[in-house]
Amino acid sequence: MSTDATGQPHGADLRPLSARSVVLSLLLGTHPPELPVRDLVRAVSAFGVGGSTLRAALSRMAAAGDLVRTDAVYRLSDRLLDRQRRQDEALRPGTRAWDGDWEMVVITATGREPAERAELRARLTGLRLAELREGVWLRPANLTRPLPADLTRVAQLCAARPDGSPSLLAARLWPLDAWSATARDLLAGAAEARLPADRLTLFATAVRHLLADPVLPPALLPADWPGARLRAAYTRYRGEIALSIGA
Numbered sequence: 335m336s337t338d339a340t341g342q343p344h345g346a347d348l349r350p351l352s353a354r355s356v357v358l359s360l361l362l363g364t365h366p367p368e369l370p371v372r373d374l375v376r377a378v379s380a381f382g383v384g385g386s387t388l389r390a391a392l393s394r395m396a397a398a399g400d401l402v403r404t405d406a407v408y409r410l411s412d413r414l415l416d417r418q419r420r421q422d423e424a425l426r427p428g429t430r431a432w433d434g435d436w437e438m439v440v441i442t443a444t445g446r447e448p449a450e451r452a453e454l455r456a457r458l459t460g461l462r463l464a465e466l467r468e469g470v471w472l473r474p475a476n477l478t479r480p481l482p483a484d485l486t487r488v489a490q491l492c493a494a495r496p497d498g499s500p501s502l503l504a505a506r507l508w509p510l511d512a513w514s515a516t517a518r519d520l521l522a523g524a525a526e527a528r529l530p531a532d533r534l535t536l537f538a539t540a541v542r543h544l545l546a547d548p549v550l551p552p553a554l555l556p557a558d559w560p561g562a563r564l565r566a567a568y569t570r571y572r573g574e575i576a577l578s579i580g581a
Contacts, residue, residue: 351535359537360378380531381534429476439471441469507548517564520564
């Protein structure tokens, strides 16, 4: 695996995990997303987080609305349940046979505030659409999820079949080579990492990377696309974590 001057895989943003990040990583991968304090203490100790540090982090997270406490059990708040749903969908995206059609979303609303525009961009990106030019978003119509009906308040939704090569268009819309290279680095890192904290950091990065996978039809992907392999590696790791905490 190629690394940079700090020893990190090229293209992978491997940020050290705080106590908060360790707790969230564990709960986001647990179904249902709740654990007693005693199990959290045991689980986080493997990642170098002590009991007093954990309890301080849990108090701050509950005050911030990240967690809800019932007796001695902490669970994800409703806000973070949506994040878990998106993470689960990233691991098991629903697809269908592609007939050549594309989804297109053309923004029609005007006069929106910057925050509203940023929120809409984030939402469209989360739907795995890409911006062809300002206000025009599209992707191949190979996902089983429909576009949300409420988008019609700000956009025109339609089906399209662009002229020219769909593969070239996909390569223009998404940085496929860069995504693939980072995924391969993460897979190599997963094979080499041994320390629990290193593995958790690496797979937390892998989840973020999978959220950016465009999930294109196979015909539009570069050869040896590593998306399925990265999903399988994370699924195995999540199983290891579940066994270690008895979830």
